[in-house]
Amino acid sequence: MTDSWHPDGFDEAFRARLARIADVLVPAYQEMPAASSVGISGDLLDKALRARPDLAGDCRRAVTACADPPSAEALERLAATDPAGFSALMVLVLGGYYISSEVRKLLHYAGQEALRIDIGELPAYIEEELIDVVIDRGPIYRAIPTEELQDQRGTSW
């Protein structure tokens, strides 16, 4: 159990209950771990709550209202009766889960990375002359007759 940040009411018993709900939302499946096995109710929840402290109240209410032990049916009832609470629970659990480094590694997702771009490299659409096909088809904008006329007369605008 984390000894870091504890918003009001998020004690150990509450976190254990939340972890059981989280495992219904995010169960183990193929290579992906269940939410509780990556520590959803500890540091990951704290991280998610630090990012979204506005959701703490709705989440607390939703977890308290959900049947324990939880089931898919109980979550469907929660979603129907308390959409705001269910949404807060979803965002915090999923938000925390996808911050997990273990989960990100399995998804081959390293976050939004800074890449070095090379604008000197010839793009495939030039090298393969793909863009020439578009140009060769000619203009597709709708010409305005009065403007065309003025163009022909060499009018300066």
Add this chain to the structure above:
Amino acid sequence: MTAADVLIVGAGASGAVASRRLAEAGFDVVCLEQGERTDPGAYRGAYDDWELTGLKQWTWDPNVRGARADYPVDVSESDIDPLMFNGVGGSTVQFAAQWPRLAPSDFRVRTLDGVADDWPLTYRELQPFYERSDVDFGVSGIGGDPAYPPGAEPPLPPLPLPEVATHIARAHNRLGWHWWPGTNAIASRRYRGRRPCVQRGTCAWGCGEGAKGSTDQTHWPDAERFGARLVTGARVREITVDGRGLATGALYVDRDGHEQHQPASVVLVAANGIGTPRLLLLSKSERFPDGLANRSGQVGKRLMMHPFGTVIGLFDRHWQSWQGHWGQSLQCMQFYETDPERDFVRGAKWGLQPTGGPLGAALGFGGDPVWGTALHERVRTNLGHSIMWGIIGEDLPDEDNTVTLDGELVDPDGIPAPRIRYRVSENSRRLLKFQAARAAESLSEAGAYETVVTPQVRGTGWHLLGTVRMGDDPETSVVDRWCRSHDVENLYVIDGSVFVTSGGVNPTATISALALRATERLIETRRDQRVP
């Protein structure tokens, strides 16, 4: 308080363009901005909580964000939620920086298609200002797009095309459809002190690199160097007038809640298509009982917000499609112009975009929430394997789509909030349905095994247009072709409110070009300008 030559309300795209140019020309400029300056180091794109904070602190929706600088908007009678950022740079802080222009036909929809109204100016007239704005904003792209008349090359080379975009370009060539590398106000190499794009894919939540052309980066440093005075935390509640009906400045509430008056010889309003009509309607007086500059009754009418749809293609191949510029890597104008064979008029532009990170994939791009094994399946199929066409459809003006003052709702300073009434038209519904079907064909031809179509998304009112329309006739329009009020000689509106029609493209290139054109006119005619 020292009087200014020019007072500008709003430090976003158009306010920044005017502030810089006027200060450069030697005018004493004061700009009042209700929000604050944002340190690019505050953006969360490089951190693992960017998706979580993007749903609240960095959302585009002021009603969800609820920051001190924001004002609430009553949307109970709107099909679309209006979006904006209130702060120095305005909504360019969070815009995607897609930089297409209106097409020539957009200025002549009455003549060509018998709908709405023609603009009192033409593409050709605006073209030099488009080209100057491209330079000022540091636009990347490639010239010669057959969707537009010939003109100057963008100042920067195009951003790289992701591999999936090249597949789609090949697919469009097979279909005989238009595509073009995206034009974006994003630096592809170092440019005027800005660093190049790093393809992080979080442009719309603030660009921490400073590569994106938000006006806090592109215009404000120069404007302040030229002497413009930028006052933040200043929420304007009224434009004041004298006995001759000339604007004399503005009353505003400062950061400490005190009311101040900033006098000025000329007033420019640049507060977006909702904030500007709100302010004009708030500025009632004995002489202007229906709001300032509202003899035509058009202030707050004809709100256009560009109904927006998406089509996502799912591919077997992993493209790492959370990276890239967001921004558009490709744009397609194949179905932009009216075709009499279709059951709607006008058209749309498509922009190809990344699809975000795992939380976005899990929450389902606006779809129904799922959990359990279905959640894992959704993330497996979407994350990195998908790409999105964003479809911006022309939104024809309708006098029943309005911005008015709410009778009860107020902002944090107690000023009446705006109330929006907006319905998506039947023409827009048909248009988006058609465009979405074609976009699905595009992605299928490129190899997508499945396409996910959302014909119209509610939370997409980025473009706030048309509520202070431009025109030659003072009986049917609010400002003239130079953005000057018909009723108040020293009052100008220079933001997207003045659009006569919306076109079917992102509007910031046009907003900026119009603001630059209006500012140049103000400078040229300074000696003839009547002032209090």
